[in-house]
Amino acid sequence: MHTRMNPAMAPKKSCLGFGLGNIALSLRSDMALSDLVIPGRNGELITFMHPDANKTKFLSGLGKVSDFSGSVNVELFNLGIRLKHFYISVHSGIYADMGLGIPKDFFSLFMLGMDATQASTRFDLTALNFEALLYTKNGLGFTTGIGEIFNVGANVNHLVGIGNMKLGFDELSIRAGDQQWDVVSKGYLRYAGPQQLLFTYHLLALAR
Amino acid sequence: MKLKRFLLIYFLVVLAGVFCFSCIDQSYDLEKLSGKIELFGNSISVPIGTTTIYLDSVVGNLTQDSGSLTVKDGVYVFEFAGSMDMSGLTSALGDFSLAAVDSIMTTTPLYDASLVLWTPYDVPPSVYNYTDNSSMTLPDFSTDLIAVDSVDLSNCIVRIILRSEGLGGPKLKESLNVRFIPQGAVADYFYNGQKIDEWSLGMGDTIDLEVRRLRLAKGSNSLEITQDVTLNIQESGDVTALEPIQTMMYLEMSFVNPLDYDVVYGKVNYSMSGNAEPISFNALGDVLNDNVVLSFYNPQIVLTTESNLGVPILFNLDLGTSNSVTGESRKLNDANFVMTPAGSPQEMHQNRFVIDKTNGTGELFKINPDQITMAYNFATDVASAQNHFVSKNTQTTMNYSMQIPLQFGSDLNIGMGSTMELSLDSLEFLEDQEDLTVGLNLNVKNRIPLNLKLRLTALDADSMALFSVSSGDIKAATPIDPATGFATGFSQTSTQISLSPAHTSLLKRTNKMRVEFLITASDQNPFVSVQPSDYIELAVGLQMEGGLVVDFKSED
Numbered sequence: 001m002h003t004r005m006n007p008a009m010a011p012k013k014s015c016l017g018f019g020l021g022n023i024a025l026s027l028r029s030d031m032a033l034s035d036l037v038i039p040g041r042n043g044e045l046i047t048f049m050h051p052d053a054n055k056t057k058f059l060s061g062l063g064k065v066s067d068f069s070g071s072v073n074v075e076l077f078n079l080g081i082r083l084k085h086f087y088i089s090v091h092s093g094i095y096a097d098m099g100l101g102i103p104k105d106f107f108s109l110f111m112l113g114m115d116a117t118q119a120s121t122r123f124d125l126t127a128l129n130f131e132a133l134l135y136t137k138n139g140l141g142f143t144t145g146i147g148e149i150f151n152v153g154a155n156v157n158h159l160v161g162i163g164n165m166k167l168g169f170d171e172l173s174i175r176a177g178d179q180q181w182d183v184v185s186k187g188y189l190r191y192a193g194p195q196q197l198l199f200t201y202h203l204l205a206l207a208r
Numbered sequence: 209m210k211l212k213r214f215l216l217i218y219f220l221v222v223l224a225g226v227f228c229f230s231c232i233d234q235s236y237d238l239e240k241l242s243g244k245i246e247l248f249g250n251s252i253s254v255p256i257g258t259t260t261i262y263l264d265s266v267v268g269n270l271t272q273d274s275g276s277l278t279v280k281d282g283v284y285v286f287e288f289a290g291s292m293d294m295s296g297l298t299s300a301l302g303d304f305s306l307a308a309v310d311s312i313m314t315t316t317p318l319y320d321a322s323l324v325l326w327t328p329y330d331v332p333p334s335v336y337n338y339t340d341n342s343s344m345t346l347p348d349f350s351t352d353l354i355a356v357d358s359v360d361l362s363n364c365i366v367r368i369i370l371r372s373e374g375l376g377g378p379k380l381k382e383s384l385n386v387r388f389i390p391q392g393a394v395a396d397y398f399y400n401g402q403k404i405d406e407w408s409l410g411m412g413d414t415i416d417l418e419v420r421r422l423r424l425a426k427g428s429n430s431l432e433i434t435q436d437v438t439l440n441i442q443e444s445g446d447v448t449a450l451e452p453i454q455t456m457m458y459l460e461m462s463f464v465n466p467l468d469y470d471v472v473y474g475k476v477n478y479s480m481s482g483n484a485e486p487i488s489f490n491a492l493g494d495v496l497n498d499n500v501v502l503s504f505y506n507p508q509i510v511l512t513t514e515s516n517l518g519v520p521i522l523f524n525l526d527l528g529t530s531n532s533v534t535g536e537s538r539k540l541n542d543a544n545f546v547m548t549p550a551g552s553p554q555e556m557h558q559n560r561f562v563i564d565k566t567n568g569t570g571e572l573f574k575i576n577p578d579q580i581t582m583a584y585n586f587a588t589d590v591a592s593a594q595n596h597f598v599s600k601n602t603q604t605t606m607n608y609s610m611q612i613p614l615q616f617g618s619d620l621n622i623g624m625g626s627t628m629e630l631s632l633d634s635l636e637f638l639e640d641q642e643d644l645t646v647g648l649n650l651n652v653k654n655r656i657p658l659n660l661k662l663r664l665t666a667l668d669a670d671s672m673a674l675f676s677v678s679s680g681d682i683k684a685a686t687p688i689d690p691a692t693g694f695a696t697g698f699s700q701t702s703t704q705i706s707l708s709p710a711h712t713s714l715l716k717r718t719n720k721m722r723v724e725f726l727i728t729a730s731d732q733n734p735f736v737s738v739q740p741s742d743y744i745e746l747a748v749g750l751q752m753e754g755g756l757v758v759d760f761k762s763e764d
């Protein structure tokens with residue numbers, strides 16, 4: 001796997017891998033762990049949604065949109081061959097990258113709900129978005145030594161997209177009242193893949 | 209040299225590892241992460257849905273064992289109909305009959321031939337006149353049932369036969385004529401369909417007369433007839449005395465058939481009592497609670513009689529209701545009527561009596577009865593100045609129609625509902641809520657002219673009430689037409705039913721939920737009427753206040 005990170009780092013011996021031999025998972029966010037989990041009373045660790053957590057403080061610390069992203073890489077096949085000073089590798093895998101943007105009002109909706117002092121409460125969820133990219137990567141790596149200390153290597157990858165999806169809104173808002181929720185939604189779902197697909201809608205929903 | 213250098217580097221790397229430290233903040237030990245989260249910390253209201261319930265879908269499906277539910281002039285009407293058993297009266301009158309009348313024979317002396325020296329003896333030509341009376345005594349037709357004044361007889365033939373004793377001759381028949389003259393007005397005689405005041409017969413003749421009416425008032429109890437006998441002998445030899453005796457004329461008078469009547473006149477003295485089949489009244493019984501005031505504004509009982517009886521009858525209706533659950537009962541008082549008689553035997557006279565709210569019919573139903581009983585007493589009005597008559601084929605029917613319009617009085621106070629079996633396993637999480645208040649927001653558009661209140665009662669496995677929560681008053685429709693009681697508009701009310709933590713903690717023991725509408729009448733009008741098009745539109749929303757706490761680490 002490390003030859004994919006740094007082609008110059010080649011193993012001493014040949015190797016062969018099939019199946020789920022190589023899985024990588026990564027998660028990233030613009031929120032700190034200390035935003036999400038907070039030391040509570042009696043040594044207990046609580047989440048930001050715990051009844052004792054200061055939800056107002058949590059929400060005030062959020063930006064307009066909180067981003068979450070992650071990736072899953074699964075290498076299905078790899079073959080490395082050591083030929084004295086040369087190391088040649090072939091690899092093939094599936095890669096998925098995902099991104100999620102959650103607006104501040106989304107947290108407000110589920111954490112606080114509605115403002116009981118008002119007849120209705122408006123939640124602006126326009127920034128809610130989701131994107132996913134799925135592709136295959138097939139590559140060829142070459143490593144050789146320069147002198148006794150240095151190695152130099154290169155990978156050549158061939159990427160084939162399987163699908164790309166993006167969900168977003170031009171407007172998504174909820175006006176929640178005691179007897180009626182007004183939902184205004186204008187969004188899109190784009191998908192690119194073997195079959196091109198574009199779906200858009202414009203909806204004014206009145207939930208009663 | 210290379211090996212030494214490698215070992216040195218390797219040693220330095222290992223040594224660096226020995227002096228590497230990592231710090232762990234125990235306060236961020238994920239092992240101690242609480243699974244509790246709180247959703248909707250302030251409040252949340254979620255519309256569940258809107259439903260419109262038309263009254264016709266509720267009331268229209270009510271069924272009656274013995275009645276029917278119809279819509280008249282836009283108002284629901286429970287209707288029960290049946291008849292009273294009047295066979296006792298018709299049977300008693302049908303048993304009345306006229307006693308038999310004994311036949312009579314009157315003997316009238318004619319020519320005295322007892323002293324003649326020979327026979328046959330030619331009675332000398334001359335005109336001989338004789339007079340005599342016949343009296344046919346009539347029995348007392350009166351019974352305990354009828355004090356008979358007069359009778360219209362049916363096919364009543366009186367036969368009169370004349371014959372002689374000791375007389376003969378070729379022209380006896382033509383020579384002797386008897387003229388009959390009825391005395392008084394006891395009987396009406398008819399011959400060949402014509403009323404006659406007198407009639408004549410020759411010797412040996414027979415006549416059948418029809419007697420159509422007997423008048424027995426003022427102590428008359430006999431048929432009195434005077435016979436004027438004329439023996440007119442034109443020539444000697446026309447009439448002869450056959451024996452040396454006092455010659456005689458015999459008059460036989462008898463009724464050919466047993467006396468029968470078409471109509472009997474006289475005071476009728478009869479009384480009887482009876483009852484109708486009890487009415488099982490389950491109009492709203494299955495859905496009503498106990499201890500209610502079911503205030504129907506104007507239930508009506510219409511009695512219709514039809515009879516050819518010429519007797520005024522004093523009628524008393526004993527109408528009662530009872531509730532077998534509460535043991536309460538009500539009676540209708542002062543339901544007395546006079547059935548006027550038929551004007552003539554040919555008339556089928558109708559009487560119609562309406563018993564309504566002025567008689568207190570509304571009180572009968574306030575106990576939410578499940579049974580209605582009807583009994584009656586009647587007696588002929590012997591003190592009436594009118595003459596009575598009874599036809600041979602007296603027909604008397606009495607039908608009742610009970611009509612209960614769904615018009616409610618101002619003191620209506622009922623609860624309608626049903627009990628539902630519940631499985632609240634999915635709501636167990638509510639039992640652990642310390643601050644959560646769960647409620648239903650109701651936005652009600654009411655086109656029914658009744659005030660409503662929704663009440664939920666949680667029941668345990670033994671049907672014991674655990675708690676009860678109610679909505680606020682849902683206002684009756686407005687305005688209301690004062691003439692008909694119909695709602696012509698609607699009202700809008702926003703109200704709520706809330707379950708506090710004290711209530712939700714009891715949900716675990718809740719097996720059943722009784723859902724009731726507590727209904728009272730609008731005070732806008734003395735009465736209100738419900739119609740099939742009345743409806744209630746409910747916009748229901750779920751509201752939670754205080755935060756919903758969920759513990760993902762809970763073993764439950």
